Amino acid sequence: MLLLAIDSATPVAGVAILNEEKVLYEEFCNYRKTHSETLLPMIDRALKVCACSLHDIDVIGITAGPGSFTGLRIGMAAVKGLSLATGKPIVAVSTLDMLAANVLPCEDILAVPLLDARKNEVYSAVYTFRYGTMQKVVEEKAWGIEELALKIREKKESLFKKYVVILGDGYYPYAAYWQEVLEESLLLPPEHLMYPRSAAMGKIALAKAERGDFADVFTLTPVYLRLSEAEYRLGRGEL
């Protein structure tokens, strides 16, 4: 199964082509240029380098969210266009799952991807690994930093984990805080694994496609994990 993975959920844009055996191509861009300009040329390059066309692709993988609202929509709109035109199925993968997949799957760690959600919050979830399989033990949402720290401590104790591996750009604004609360249990991956990687997403997408877990091109929408500002205010009766 040949899969084209497309990610523009965060400041990173990534495109990969892979199958069950290996990653054939991966392009990663964390340079300040808008995804709307870079993404399609990246897709075009990936296909050209792998000497294939869209028709050779079996499945398209896309980051479902959370992340930057606009970034998510740029990637998803692009994937919808490709899928509608070619009839190729789509698999959507959580940005947090994708980040957690950067971690070496050891049984004595918790993996905690953090995406900066501003307003003193991070989009996060908590993962463990068992026999090499990733398991989400705390659900995705926009967490207050301290609330999340408590949750991590609770899981670390109840599941008898030794280390907490933190990933993602949500780490940096609160680095001092995490160092203080997690002390020696804090582990950070090398910098190149701190970011979402389209190849990692592609691997998860392949597994989902194997299980027949496809998204509907008509109804697929990003997982924002947050209402828009205006909807919040409406809910609070301020409008």
Add this chain to the structure above:
Amino acid sequence: MPKEIRILGIETSCDETAASIVKNGKEIMSNVVNSQIRVHQQFGGVVPEVASRKHIQNIVMVVHTAFAEAGMSYDDIDAVAVTNRPGLIGALLVGVSFAKSFAYALNKPLIAVNHLYGHIYANFLEHDNIEFPLVCLVVSGGHTSLLFMQDIENYEVIGETLDDAAGEAFDKVARFLGLGYPGGPAVERAAEKGVKGRYQLPRVFLDRDDFDFSFSGLKTAAMNLWTKMERRGEANVYDMAAEFQAALVEVLAVKTARAAEKYKARSILLAGGVAANSELRRAAQIEADRLGIKLYYPSLKLCTDNAAMIAGSAYHKFINGQFASLDLNAYATMSML
């Protein structure tokens, strides 16, 4: 030209998700518009993030329906045209990103269309033999611009609003007066029951000899006057609506006519959502008759945002081979028509 040219147009610059297929820049084969008005009504105006979310949710169904209604399969089109400016940036990006990859996957050329030019072109979809040169007033919730057109491909902006768009002023005043959203039709309905001139509002910029507009001051004047009248217990919402509409329409119609005179235009065109306003149509007709030139405006369905105007206006770019590349971006602002 070897054959009939069929272009898919995609429009997501504000709060309508739209797709249309137009043949040879003239014949509308389908024109699908998914309006978000009801969604934004609760906020009293278009919320950009909410609009973007609706676009990504609806775009595929809207495009698919445009093909179904035209009785065509995806591969039958000759090009994909998309609005890439001006508009709400997040909203534009959905249409642009979709259009680029759809065109790429079908191996068809991509054409970038300026939304304002699309509005103007709505007139050419419905009227034959429009005489050049002409001036066109594009008025909607997002824009108020006067353009001079030497011919179908050459146009320049000769004036525009320095603050609020005319439709935006309608929305804000309608909301202030409790008339509802969208403001244009709401004010128009209320104005029918009132009399203009009972209140006095300024004709802003009518004394200037350029072609720019300003509606923010008019809006504030209307609000202040209303508050004063309410305090006195003399407030009549219908008379206020009538005077506000008259003040806004008079400036639009008179300045458009002045531009037509100065540029020796042979036609006046109205375009955009506010061109649906019957008071504006009436006032512009009087001015055109006085100048002895023709007035054109699109039918109501083509005044508001739609994709037929985008697909139609892309025809000339197709003929001229003016195609966009894979790195096409979206821009919130007008510039570079």
